[in-house]
Amino acid sequence: MHYTTVILGAGAAGMMCAAHAGGSVLVVDHAKAPGEKIRISGGGRCNFTNMHCTPDAFICANPHFAKSALARYTQWDFIELVDAHGITWHEKTLGQLFCDISAKQIVAMLHALMQKSGVDLHLNSSLEGIEKTDIGFKMTLIGPDGGTPVTVTADHLVIASGGKSIPKMGATGRAYDIANQFGIPVTPTRAGLVPFTFTDARFAPISGTAVPARVTAGDTTFDEALLFTHRGLSGPAILQASSYWDEGTEITLNILPSNDLLVKLREQRQIYGRRNFTTELAQHLPGRLVDHLANQFDLTGNLADWSDARLQTLCDTLSNWTMTPTGTEGYRTAEVTLGGIDTNALSSKTMETKTIPRLYFIGESVDVTGWLGGYNFQWAWSSAMAAARDIAKP
Known part of the structure; x- marks a missing residue:
């Protein structure tokens, strides 16, 4: 033929x-x-x-x-x-x-x-x-x-x-x-366009939780949704960043892309200062994520106990949360x-x-x-x- x-x-x-x-x-x-x-x-x-x-x-x-x-x-x-x-x-x-x-x-x-x-x-x-x-x-x-x-x-x-x-x-x-x-x-x-994995399954307790995020890998940044999974991180922002990630290097998560959390917490402090800090933080982030963050960072005390400097430090941390993935899920799930x-x-x-x-x-x-x-x-x-x-x- x-x-x-x-x-x-x-x-x-x-x-x-x-x-x-x-x-x-x-x-x-x-x-x-x-x-x-x-x-x-x-x-x-x-x-x-x-x-x-x-x-x-x-x-x-x-x-x-x-x-x-x-x-x-x-x-x-x-x-x-x-x-x-x-x-x-x-x-x-x-x-x-x-x-x-x-x-x-x-x-x-x-x-x-x-x-x-x-x-x-x-x-x-x-x-x-x-x-x-x-x-x-x-x-x-x-x-x-x-x-x-x-x-x-x-x-x-x-x-x-x-x-x-x-x-x-x-x-x-x-x-x-x-x-x-x-x-x-x-x-x-x-x-490419693939989820990140971590061998310690650090995000397994909050698997299924999603937040708007700004994710940076190398010199490239994407603003889209981020999804925590049993194996690591996924969601559009993560998939995008994965194509610019080199094995062994850090990625940076900004889970406060709107950059107004400090202002809102200061306003809440004037009215709800006696409430537990994590309760008030959960007004802006998913409750399961707040519980996870409480295990990573010191979120103790009532909102009134938090000074402007302490609030600023937390906001800076959540806007510049760095970590190094173990790897990716590979060709099995890569788009x-x-x-x-x-x-x-x-x-x-x-x-x-x-x-x-x-x-x-x-x-x-x-x-x-x-x-x-x-x-x-x-x-x-x-x-x-x-x-x-x-x-x-x-």
């Missing part, structure tokens, strides 16, 4: 590319269904893009690499596509867009676009023995029944098999193996993979490798990682379109 394009991976990037590449297209995936990560994303509603998507929201060894693809296929382009298919959506917070009904609508839309373009989709299948030929690529397609292998040739080969995150969904890191085979450099990878195919080896306009003509890498496999909140899906759409448009050009 010969195809204009063979795409490895039926996820967000692979399906998007297949739907727009033109010519004859074969998509191969070892999963039982296409778009499985789309289906489970956003609590089943798929945070499919972000209204504020800019290159500044992406981590890459080359901070300029993502600019071209993101500019040539924007969040507004994808929103227009979603609208055209009658999928209703809403903005949740911080520009995050979700389907009103179900993430399955995004999968169905992409699948419909693929069918309209005559794309062949082989699931429960794999590509083996990939090799470069004088005119394209040659590989072996092994179907779900493990029957007779079929030789497949293609003019173009697109690797859209993702990274290592969430292996229970089928992630394997196959893209990096293919890159190594063809001499394409791969930057070190690690789990993305940091690192990947070295962008210096790719064209920023087409995603084609510079040394192997007609070989493309798109989506999560590439060393481009977005913030939490729809940015990584937008990278999938944008990088897929960059490759598809190059393949489809006359």
Whole structure:
């Protein structure tokens, strides 16, 4: 069988590319269904893009690499596509867009676009023995029944098999193996957008407690919710910070991001000075968290016993609460993979490798990682379109 394009991976990037590449297209995936990560994303509603998507929201060894693809296929382009298919959506917070009904609508839309373009989709299948030929690529397609292998040739080969995150969904890191085979450099990878862990289970007693917070890792700070868990710390602010955290380094929590606790406690002292300090502090922080803090810091006495200096010291402490995570939960729960195919080896306009003509890498496999909140899906759409448009050009 010969195809204009063979795409490895039926996820967000692979399906998007297949739907727009033109010519004859074969998509191969070892999963039982296409778009499985789309289906489970956003609590089943798929945070499919972000209204504020800019290159500044992406981590890459080359901070300029993502600019071209993101500019040539924007969040507004994808929103227009979603609208055209009658999928209703809403903005949740911080520009995050979700389907009103179900993430399955995004999968169905992409699948419909693929069918309209005559794309062949082989699931429960794999590509083996990939090799470069004088005119394209040659590989072996092994179907779900493990029957007779079929030789497949293609003019173009697109690797859209993702990274290592969430292996229970089928992630394997196959893209990096293919890159190594063809001499394409791969930057070190690690789990991103992932909860922090502590071996002492210090936050287990307050697991499930959430607060607004400002979390800093390295030189980067995020203001969103923080969630205490049995294993450590999670929530949007933590997931965001994890992508900027280096193992063995501190993170800083500010659980008083509004910075008005001192004023409020001083006002309460005038009226409720005889009340227990922790009782009054619990007016501003969850009671379970106050109990936990009482085990960490001296919160004894009535509110009247607390001087301005003592109140200031506590507020400073809770605004600059430093700790060193033991690690993260790793790829098991990570939403993305940091690192990947070295962008210096790719064209920023087409995603084609510079040394192997007609070989493309798109989506999560590439060393481009977005913030939490729809940015990584937008990278999938944008990088897929960059490759598809190059393949489809006359």
